[in-house]
Amino acid sequence: MHNDGTISIIVNGEHKRVRAGQTIAELAAEIGLVPEKVAVERNLEVVPRSTLHETKLHDGDELEIVHFVGGGDHGVAVDEDRWEVAGKRFRSRLIVGTGKYKDMAQNAAAVEASGAEIVTVAVRRVNVTDPKAPMLTDYIDPKKITYLPNTAGCFTAEDAIRTLRLAREAGGWELVKLEVLGEARTLYPDMVETLRATEILAKEGFKPMVYCVDDPIAAKRLEDVGAVAIMPLGAPIGSGLGIQNKVTIRLIVEGAKVPVLVDAGVGTASDAAAAMELGCDGVLMNTAIAEAKDPILMAHAMRAAVEAGRLAYRAGRMGKRRYADPSSPLAGLI
Numbered sequence: 001m002h003n004d005g006t007i008s009i010i011v012n013g014e015h016k017r018v019r020a021g022q023t024i025a026e027l028a029a030e031i032g033l034v035p036e037k038v039a040v041e042r043n044l045e046v047v048p049r050s051t052l053h054e055t056k057l058h059d060g061d062e063l064e065i066v067h068f069v070g071g072g073d074h075g076v077a078v079d080e081d082r083w084e085v086a087g088k089r090f091r092s093r094l095i096v097g098t099g100k101y102k103d104m105a106q107n108a109a110a111v112e113a114s115g116a117e118i119v120t121v122a123v124r125r126v127n128v129t130d131p132k133a134p135m136l137t138d139y140i141d142p143k144k145i146t147y148l149p150n151t152a153g154c155f156t157a158e159d160a161i162r163t164l165r166l167a168r169e170a171g172g173w174e175l176v177k178l179e180v181l182g183e184a185r186t187l188y189p190d191m192v193e194t195l196r197a198t199e200i201l202a203k204e205g206f207k208p209m210v211y212c213v214d215d216p217i218a219a220k221r222l223e224d225v226g227a228v229a230i231m232p233l234g235a236p237i238g239s240g241l242g243i244q245n246k247v248t249i250r251l252i253v254e255g256a257k258v259p260v261l262v263d264a265g266v267g268t269a270s271d272a273a274a275a276m277e278l279g280c281d282g283v284l285m286n287t288a289i290a291e292a293k294d295p296i297l298m299a300h301a302m303r304a305a306v307e308a309g310r311l312a313y314r315a316g317r318m319g320k321r322r323y324a325d326p327s328s329p330l331a332g333l334i
């Protein structure tokens, strides 16, 4: 015991001074736990819960005190997790497309089920400005959902820039998704044209999120010329093949100072989870939801997968081993 009437103990690995004669229940309450809902080990021995109110602490005790399952709040701070692009914050890390759906109503229902806060719209194909024709904005409220105009179908920098200038004139959009395709067969991005367009658009005040190859050096160049997000393909657009090169996606994530979102090629929920487990900030997809047998159910699945992948990334996966390792230690078996 110390001169001031306290004793030294270790609680959950941390040194602590407490009043001599204090009970374990009092200590639990002091550290914010409900004594009736804790499990306690003292000096590696389990302390029965029924005795916590009378068991006094001794100098040098080492305690492990935790809320037992069902007793405490094991919730994870999912809701506090946000990502940010060009100064805008979002909770959902899933961006969905607006092509290939049966109709706009089905598209809207899928967006709702996905929990997405951003939809991307091919401004050359989808009507968002002519009130005389069916408008997507009648189904997906632009006050609640951020519209991200994209340049789908553009094969030159000039084409893409012209499309986005028109979009800005019509709807005021500055946060845009740039894609400049190299050829119709593979729909691979033309990186020379993409870099050129990114630089011009950024100088004109646009905030381009840029579809690109899964190449860490190209990603750096894009960032240098003003891309506000890097969007490497997981696999060719509409292929549903899943992430073909996890190594390069991881390298892009490690090197980027702006958000990285896998764009294109996701086929099913595990592909989306894999992208998030690599540390991507989000995933953009269209075909996997729109062409599922039940697009609304798939939108739910994608939402869950993106959230699960993100949680797993934050949690930090265990290391891989070459050989088995027993789940219950074998040492000390009788």
Ligand SMILES: CC(=O)[C@@H](O)[C@H](O)COP(=O)(O)O
Binding pocket: 097, 120, 152, 179, 211, 236, 237, 238, 239, 240, 263, 264, 265, 266, 284, 285, 286, 287, 288
């Ligand atoms: C780059 C591009 O066009 C993508 O936004 C595409 O629309 C999505 O690709 P998936 O249809 O493969 O999800």
